[in-house]
Amino acid sequence: METGIDFAREVKQYILDEFLPGENPDDLTDDLPLISGGIIDSIATLKMVLHFEERYGIVLEAHEADKEHLDTIRDIAALLASKAG
């Protein structure tokens, strides 16, 4: 299993590239609410989950696709780290 990955950095880069092209990276902080803030919706969440599953060879569960686990870059990174660890 891959270790030493900076999940937060990779998640942020993915979100910027995929969903927020042209936005200032400094504005996308680790604690910005993505789902509850209306920045990413169910389709974007789905795309993101599928991407990370493929990227890190992990499997996420349906009940993990929620605000508790995916609302901020910090939350997403923590989830990925727990799955990949």
Next chain:
Amino acid sequence: MSVIAVAGVSGRKPDEAPLQGRIGLVDYLVVLAQLGLLLVLLRQFQIESGAFLRLATLAFAGFALHALLPLRWRLPFFALLSLAGIGVVMGPQNAAWLVGLGLLLIGICHLPLPFVWRGVLLLGAAAVLALQRAGHLPFPWSDAIWPILGAMFMFRLIVYFYDLRHDNTPATPAQPLAYFFMLPNACFPLFPVVDYKTFRRNYFDDDAYRIYQTGIEWMVRGVTHLILYRIVYYYLTLAPHEVADPAQLTQYLVSNFLLYLRVSGLFHLIIGMLYLFGFRLPETHNRFLLASSFTDFWRRINIYWKDFMQKVFYYPAVFRLRKLGTEKALVIATLYVFLMTWFLHAWQWFWLRGTALLVLQDMLFWAILGVLVVANSLYEMKHGRTRSLGKPAARSWRDTAVLIGKTYATFWFICVLWSFWTAESLQGWFAMWGALGGRYTPQVLIFPALILAVVVIGSIPGDSLRNVRGSAQNERAWQRTRLATLASMVALVAVSVEDLHSRFGTQVATFVHSLRSGQLSRLDTARLERGYYESLLSVDRFNSQLWEVYMNKPKNWLDVDNSNLKHFVGGFVQTELIPNFVRSTRFGTISINRHGMRDQDYEPLPAPGTFRAAVLGASSVMGWGVGDGETFEALVEERLNREWAGQGFARYELLNLGVPGYQPPQQLAAMERALALAPDAVFYVATGREITRAVAYLAEVAHKGIPIPYPELAEIVRRAGVTQGMDETTARRQLAPHGTEVLTRVYGRIAGQARERGLSTVLVFLPQAREGAWQEETPETLAIAAAAGFTVLDFTDVYREHPIESIRLAPWDDHPNAYAHRLVAERLFAGLQATRDTVFRPAAQARGQQ
């Protein structure tokens, strides 16, 4: 506001100390003062019901204590306050049953059994309750608890059970109690599906003062939505048969959709109230009128529903199906969501009403919306959609124009789809579009221009980040919002003060007065009246306020309904009362005599020396909801015989020929039956909107292809271009201009037949036992009757000075009760006394008396 500033404080860091929900004394007093003002506002505008005002008072008083308690005591206190709220709204006995049943359901979720077995037990409990709700099994509690029990458990139990399975965070006993019995729910059968995890997770996760202030802001927004709703409901809504030209068609489409402001308003009130107790839940109804696509509409209109469906149905389906490929999984999961949405709406209706909801339009509506959302989702999946970090975006003119165009088109498309969903019949909906062939006037531009203006203003870029913690907002924006909320409350309270608004003239005073009451609109009142005699499918689809009235109506109300009281006899009149029918009801016995009259037995011909009058009318004459001998007809007859017997006539007989649901043209057939009974006089009892109802009946018989045996009426129908089999919407629209003539012919025929036989004729006008405008046709009706030769007894004010609750049967049945019948009887006796010479002398003279 800087997004960076937002980001800095918007998420609670793992090492951050939990906020204690503390509030400074000044802030606390500011919140209390605003709640006091809000309470005045709720009272002044009679927001929702008296029960809601009591609940709001309890909630605001509870807040005053709750905010001062240590954080660990607050949730148990809220749970207790919620239980007290149920008691306040429902009474101790109903509350005890409701809480007991709720605890049973929650208890099953926590039994020390494998998860599957707990699920099976829950399904078993739901099945038993469903059988009881449907009336197949007995139950010892009142019908009144079903809607609220349903509202508390029908969806939240699904969410709760789902979270029990997947979330191992330890819970306190107060959490499920607070979640299921949450305070505002006792008043609201329509309630947002609050997510259990969010309910716990966001509890006091921000500065307490900011949370409270947001709650107040949303409650004020809710009140504003509800007042706007009333403007639409009372002044803009049209019936399909009233839509005669393109301008009215646009008005119909827009007003029909805007009725949804009521749901939006209620949800804001509910969520705002929960904020007062620290539950920082997602914002509801995010500018849903400005959706720019179908997926956008789905995301905005009922955010709580969307989140519920996404969590419990969409993600589990899409994750399970992902091996099929993302697109296929997305399509199937989305369609599954809409199938479940349709099913769960029917499920919701079952718990609220106790009846099944299987309507073709309902299924088609969700199917069409589902397909549109799928198509839109696939497009977004492939091409993405514009997202931002919530800052006002610098858009080009072209992008802005495209956005406005998309929003405008989406709005109108949704209006059309909504009108389809809420139409009473598919045939009527299609017929309504015939209005496009009507006259085009400048008024046709009013609604399109108004909506365009709203869309353009709404497209001005602004902060779009939702659900940001109050403490993360820019201080200036926060102060501005707070000030706007306060100003709105002060302005609305000022407007509601009679001394102030009455200075601007009668019209303004009448307008404000109408906005301050929660009565039914003229269209819903008409539907309510129709609902006494037929099943109203449209009421099964949450249309405006009427469904709430229906929701409270007990099953088998009166223990007898139209279907077993009347029978089909064919011909123009279609139905008559069943001879010799007897049934006990909760209001006394209903006995129909051998002649098919709700009355004592009479000989076919009167005995010598008897004065006999035939009383024609509908349900209020027949005595719907009162026992034998309690109708005003029976009371007056008894008094005439008690006080006048021997004075001119040995005996007085009033023959009750009233039949529930009879419209003016049907009284022509009743008149023929009356003449066979050799009366000396005919009393015709009219109860309002005679012209409209006469037209509606002719449209009905034309639609059914029933021949009209009265040449003068058949001629009007022919002249109006109404043909046999024509849909009722079109027929009513075409007959409407001839309404006055129709009623003139009906009254003229009755009076003419009476004149030929030397009978006196009296038209008794009875008002409806209801609030609101219902007498708009009364002056014209009375003028037509007088011109036809009737002696007119106008009892328009017979119920004045009497509270509506004291004279009607129930909120869902505004027939006069026994007390109201007594009031009418007194007036009728006095009226007959005053017109004794006109009404009784001809018969006396015919018998050679003086």
